[in-house]
Amino acid sequence: MLLSKQKRYLSGSDWVINTLDHLMKATTGVGNLSQVVLLLDAPLDESEVRNRLNAFVKQFLVLQGQVSRDLKLAPYWKIPARPGRDISLTVLNAEGLLSRESILALFEKSANTPFHDDKEHLAFHLFKDAERCLLAMAFDHRIFDARGAELFLNLFQQNMNDGSPAASGDITFTSSAALTQWSKKFLAGRTVNRRIIALSKSSPRALPIPRDGAASQRYHLLSFDQQETAHIYDRAYTEAGYLMESPYLLSVILQCVHELFATKQEDGSSYLIPVTTDLRPNKEPLQEMFFNYVSYLFYQVPAGEVADRKGLIALLKQQMYDQVKSGFPKDLAEASLLTRIAPLPLLGKLLHLPMKGKMATFAFSHLGKSSYQQPLFMGKKVLELFHMPRVPVPPGLGFFSNYYNGRLNLVISYLDGLLRDDEVQMLDRRIREGFGLGRPS
Amino acid sequence: MTIQEIENTLIQGIASISNQDASAVSPDKPFHELGIDSLGFVEILVFIEKTFKLQLIASDLTKKDFETIHSLASYINTRL
Numbered sequence: 124m125l126l127s128k129q130k131r132y133l134s135g136s137d138w139v140i141n142t143l144d145h146l147m148k149a150t151t152g153v154g155n156l157s158q159v160v161l162l163l164d165a166p167l168d169e170s171e172v173r174n175r176l177n178a179f180v181k182q183f184l185v186l187q188g189q190v191s192r193d194l195k196l197a198p199y200w201k202i203p204a205r206p207g208r209d210i211s212l213t214v215l216n217a218e219g220l221l222s223r224e225s226i227l228a229l230f231e232k233s234a235n236t237p238f239h240d241d242k243e244h245l246a247f248h249l250f251k252d253a254e255r256c257l258l259a260m261a262f263d264h265r266i267f268d269a270r271g272a273e274l275f276l277n278l279f280q281q282n283m284n285d286g287s288p289a290a291s292g293d294i295t296f297t298s299s300a301a302l303t304q305w306s307k308k309f310l311a312g313r314t315v316n317r318r319i320i321a322l323s324k325s326s327p328r329a330l331p332i333p334r335d336g337a338a339s340q341r342y343h344l345l346s347f348d349q350q351e352t353a354h355i356y357d358r359a360y361t362e363a364g365y366l367m368e369s370p371y372l373l374s375v376i377l378q379c380v381h382e383l384f385a386t387k388q389e390d391g392s393s394y395l396i397p398v399t400t401d402l403r404p405n406k407e408p409l410q411e412m413f414f415n416y417v418s419y420l421f422y423q424v425p426a427g428e429v430a431d432r433k434g435l436i437a438l439l440k441q442q443m444y445d446q447v448k449s450g451f452p453k454d455l456a457e458a459s460l461l462t463r464i465a466p467l468p469l470l471g472k473l474l475h476l477p478m479k480g481k482m483a484t485f486a487f488s489h490l491g492k493s494s495y496q497q498p499l500f501m502g503k504k505v506l507e508l509f510h511m512p513r514v515p516v517p518p519g520l521g522f523f524s525n526y527y528n529g530r531l532n533l534v535i536s537y538l539d540g541l542l543r544d545d546e547v548q549m550l551d552r553r554i555r556e557g558f559g560l561g562r563p564s
Numbered sequence: 565m566t567i568q569e570i571e572n573t574l575i576q577g578i579a580s581i582s583n584q585d586a587s588a589v590s591p592d593k594p595f596h597e598l599g600i601d602s603l604g605f606v607e608i609l610v611f612i613e614k615t616f617k618l619q620l621i622a623s624d625l626t627k628k629d630f631e632t633i634h635s636l637a638s639y640i641n642t643r644l
Contacts, residue, residue, distance in 0.1 A: 365630050366595060369602035400603050405583035420603075437622065440606075444621045447603070448610045491601040 124299050131185070131200045131296035135459025136402070136415040138198065138470075140264050141190060143515050145467040150516040151338035151538075153237045155264040157512035158230060158248075159272045161495075163503035166251040167258065169214050172501065176247060179279050181206040182292030185413055186266060189241050197300035198463050200414070203242075211239070211246040221252055227342050230511050233261055235339040258500065259511075266413055269510055269525075270401055273494035274412045280497040294409055301460050311457035318451060322423055328384055328391035328484050329518050333540030340513045341539050343547045345554060349529040355558045356531075363436045369489040370439040372533075373398070373422070374432060375557035376522050379550050380485060381429040383542075391484075394429070396422045399488040400452050418452035486514055486521035493527040512536055565644065570616070571637040577611040578633065591633040618643050 125132065133141070144155035180186060184202050191201040215229065233248045244263035249256060262272050347355060359371035377394060403416035422442050429435055446452065462470055493508055509532035514521035519538035524531060535550060542550075555561070571591055579586040581604055589598065595605065606621070613619050618640060629639045 360627065365627050366600065366602055366605040403583075440621055443602070443606050444609065447606045448613070489602070492599075 124297060126295050126297055128184075128293065128295050129202045129204065130298075131188075131202065131414070132298040132300050133190070133198045133200060133463065134298075134301070134414065135456050135462065136417055137200075137265065138463045139459050140268075140415050140417075141198070142462070142467055142470045144263070144265055146471045147513060147515055148237075149471065151340070151513070153235055153340075153513065155513065155515070156234060156238075156261055157264055157269065157272070157510060158234060158259045158261045159269070159276065159495075159510050160230065160257055160259045160508065161276075161500050161505050162507040163256050163258065163500060164506055165503045166253065166256040167249060167501055167503060169212075169249060172247070172249055172258070173210070173212050175283070175501065176212070176279070177210045179282065180210050180245060183294070183413075184292065185294065185296075186244055187242050188244075188266075190265070196464050197302060199298075199300075202296075207242065208239075211243065212249060213246070214249045215251070217250065217252040221250060221255075221257070223344070226250065226257060227344060229257075230259060231339065231341055233259060234342070234511060234513055236261075238263060255506070256503075264415070264512075268401075268415045268417050269399075269488070269490055269512070269523075270403065270494050271412045271414070271416075272510075273508075274408070276500070277495045277497060278412070280495075280500055283501060284497070294413075296410060297407070308457055308461050311454040312461055314449070314451065314454045315458040318421070322395060322421055325393045325395075325423065325425070326391045327393060327395035327423075328389050328426065329482075330387070330389065330484075330520060330541050332517055332519055332538065338516070339539045341537050341542075342511050343535040343537075343551060344509065345533040345535070345551055346507060346509075347531045347533075347558075347560075351558075351560055352526070352529055352531040354560065358559055362432065363440065367436075367440065368491070369398070370436055370443060372489055372524055373487055374435045374439055375554060376485075376487065377424060377435065378429055378432065378557060379553040381426065382553060383546060383550065384426075392426055394422075394424045394426065394484040396424075396485060396487050397483050398422060399486075402452060402456055418456045420446050420452060482515070483518045484520075485518050486523075488512075488521075488523050490523070490525040493525060495527065498528070507532060509534055514538070565641075567634075567637050567641050570640050570644075571633055573615060574612075574633050574637055574640075577615065578608060581607045581611065589633070591637075594632060595630050612640065616640055616644060 140155060148154045184206060187207050188200045188202040190198055192198045229250050238244065244266040246261045248259040260272060260276060267275060356368060359368045363371035398420045399417050400420055401416060402418050403411050420443060422439055424438060428438060495508055498505060507530060508527040510523050510525055511534055512523055514536045516538055519541045521536045522533060523536060524533040575586050575589050575591060579589045582598060582600060609620050630636055
């Protein structure tokens with residue numbers, strides 16, 4: 124076990140995220156970037172935001188690290204001894220109240236802007252008018268997963284609440300090259316291989332990737348107020364059972380995507396959906412804020428079994444149960460350790476082999492209750508919080524939901540050209556109807 | 565097995581799944597207040613199957629059965 128302030132070995136999950144980052148840079152020019160967005164009830168002062176965030180972020184030298192590899196073959200995150208550049212903050216002052224369309228266009232622009240270099244992993248965007256503002260923290264997924272990003276903002280606000288100087292970011296990371304217990308890793312690898320081979324027997328339906336379009340990311344936000352959210356959760360309980368929001372949300376989304384495919388002539392007899400799961404051990408809160416603690420569940424649903432909601436929910440629940448029971452998410456994380464020896468370009472190609480280039484139909488994640496537990500951010504009330512991740516290509520399509528302050532938000536993230544505007548509107552309308560809601564949000 | 569023994573076993577399992585100290589897991593708190601999501605809940609159901617040989621994923625569990633660890637222990641007791 125290594126205890127170091129300058130070096131933190133990457134886990135298998137980290138290496139999967141690094142591979143996706145490499146693939147996304149190759150296919151879209153921008154890496155595995157996401158944004159966590161706060162909508163505030165009043166504008167923030169630009170210089171205060173810049174000064175406070177800069178002072179806070181600079182304490183965490185890990186945020187200016189980069190991937191390196193030592194003689195032991197295991198890749199690690201090399202952390203500098205001194206802070207480097209100031210944070211990147213772009214500010215836009217709008218004259219009128221920002222419309223939803225203009226907000227999404229702004230976030231599409233920031234999502235499609237790569238970091239300056241391989242040592243920059245955070246950037247902030249402040250969009251404001253006279254009445255409110257939006258603050259987005261764009262982050263490199265190699266340094267934070269979605270929950271980690273929320274925890275980071277939460278820690279920032281906690282420090283604001285306490286009136287204390289920023290928390291010490293001088294972290295001694297505990298990590299391991301994990302070059303032992305090979306039989307455990309190979310056994311996990313065997314389980315994962317068998318699962319992937321089973322999944323690859325049926326070619327998944329996937330939307331065709333536009334060949335000549337711009338490789339930029341587009342977003343659509345479905346925002347539900349507290350009453351609507353309570354209604355959705357109530358239906359989740361009635362239709363799927365206690366605490367079964369995730370399979371319920373996925374069932375509604377999958378039915379809508381199925382409807383979309385009904386208008387297309389795409390090959391494939393089933394839908395394949397990788398779903399992110401959180402394996403965070405919750406033992407070292409400061410350390411676990413950084414890097415990745417995610418694994419995946421894979422749902423495979425024959426197209427003929429999507430229309431019946433009750434049957435679909437039962438199928439999703441059973442697949443979830445079977446994968447958890449067999450320990451698949453943990454096996455995947457363990458087996459991923461073996462992949463760290465492979466260079467990223469090679470690993471990127473290997474990832475495409477089992478499904479002949481069709482890696483999934485879409486990605487899905489339900490983050491659940493937010494880890495940002497503050498009602499305020501820098502003194503302003505937080506009205507909404509949502510995530511806007513880029514999606515690997517393929518599949519170039521993802522649905523990401525989260526819950527904050529009694530409100531559910533659902534973001535559709537898609538590659539430009541993958542969906543037409545009327546198809547996005549159809550998904551919006553049908554998802555709302557699927558939740559038993561009629562009027563637009 | 566008594567209800568108390570079932571309850572203690574559940575507390576140990578849930579503490580392990582949610583990475584909390586067993587003393588922090590209150591038998592009178594609803595599961596959703598223990599910070600358990602869909603995945604954590606399924607892990608608990610798997611734990612129940614492995615420990616008590618009861619498969620509950622497809623059963624008609626109600627919110628009331630999961631209101632607290634105590635009520636779940638009572639439910640399991642009726643099924644054993």
